Amino acid sequence: MTKLYTINNKPEWVSYVQKAAEYDFYHTWHYHKLETTGAPTLFVYQEQDDFIAFPMLKRTIPGSDYYDLGCVYGYSGPFSNRKMEDLDDTLKENFKQAFLDFLSTEKCVSVFTRMHPFYNQQLLLEKFGGVYDNGQTVVIDLSQSIEDQRRKYRQSTMDAVKHAWKRGFTVKDEKGPEAIAMFMSIYNETMTRVNASDSYFFDEDYYNEVLNTPEYDARLLNLYDGDKAICSTIVMFTNGIIQAHLIGTRTEFLHHSPSKFMADEISVMGRSLGMRYYNLGGGLGFKEDALFKWKLGFTDLCFDYKSWRYIANPSKYQELLDKKDIDQNAGIDFFPLYRYA
Structure with missing residues (x-):
């Protein structure tokens, strides 16, 4: 079963976060309520008591009747009532198909989210492709x-x-x-x-x-x-x-x-x-710069930081790039590229 909630569905959004096995404040209804760059949307796929929820920001693509999905400032990505490593493979496959149907119905060209470095969200999102290694975040282990x-x-x-x-x-x-x-x-x-x-x-x-x-x-x-x-x-x-x-x-x-x-x-x-953990974050743009090295002055523990950059409609994505005369193979680290500059 697929459910779709907006920021007007506070009780439902809060309830799903409270039932999550792993979540951070970036996933909460309240934090999404503060967002102004897109319409907060919570996509939920559920089978009996098990669910996978994905908070996103739906944004209009200027000059078109299409949309894309972004994320709040910080680390969000999908969450579930089970840890990502404990999700049944059939549930993950069914979520994938339901999410692809949602992207098609909503005319979404692409999806971008910063993945949470403490949760194994790649085990779900790698089924789509588009998982990128972006660097590392510096962490103090409080145990x-x-x-x-x-x-x-x-x-x-x-x-x-x-x-x-x-x-x-x-x-x-x-x-x-x-x-x-x-x-x-x-x-x-x-x-x-x-x-x-x-x-x-x-x-x-x-x-x-x-x-x-x-x-x-x-x-x-x-x-x-x-x-x-x-x-x-x-x-x-x-x-x-x-x-x-x-x-x-x-x-x-x-x-x-x-x-x-x-x-x-x-x-x-x-x-x-x-x-248990104190996340100091990474460098500017998650590069190993002076800020990153400053944070390493506290600890040598680092977690991998990944993002999900998924092109749901390749032909429309290319058309949007052509309109702005952008070469998809230009090596620019930005997604979606049609929003660059």
Whole structure:
């Protein structure tokens, strides 16, 4: 049986996520409600008590009467009441056929989703083809002791943590309009400094929404040097996983490396909340750049990050490329390519 839900079907969406064997805050109804780049859609294929659900964003392809499917910012992909490695092969094959029928009926040319590095979603999606290796994400294993964790720190990382201890830095879990205003000031300064695109800037309503939901545990943490907030982050604690969502540091305090101390403190907090992993993320575009190497200063544990890039209608996909005079074999790492530039 196939079911299709929109953002107006909150009880059904929430119910499926709650029944999932593996999920993160990226899958939730509330996080999808914040999305403005497409219409949130939850595709569900179900046989008796077993189901496979796939949250996506349906988007109009400009200049056509066709659509494509994208995903929220972060790691989403399909989820199920069973772990991906435990899904019956017949169920996976039936899901594939049902999903292909859905793509055809909805006139969807392509599908793109960032796959969750902690779940074996490739075991399902590789049946379609289009699974891409995109790099790695850096992870701290919180099942080890904090002492063992810190023994793996790069010397410069541990030095920054010790410097913060000596200076008396403190991290506070804060709520309310003043905390959000403080976060926005620090985060926007950081995004301006690194010349981030407009998509990395959010308004106050977004922060109020993302921080206030029972579907996951979102926290705003401010790091203080005395009475001055110098680093601020929003982190999510969901189903055993900490996700570093957004972070910023005041320019004048960069030389103190407060974000290193913040990460160490979050790992301590995560243990108290029963978390198993702290995902620091990858480099910019998941390249092994300076950001990636900075994160490796905490741990040598990395998980593979994959994306799913599926062309459902090859002839229409090629037609859209021809309209923009784009060569599909140009070696451009972007999907779907007809949305490039």
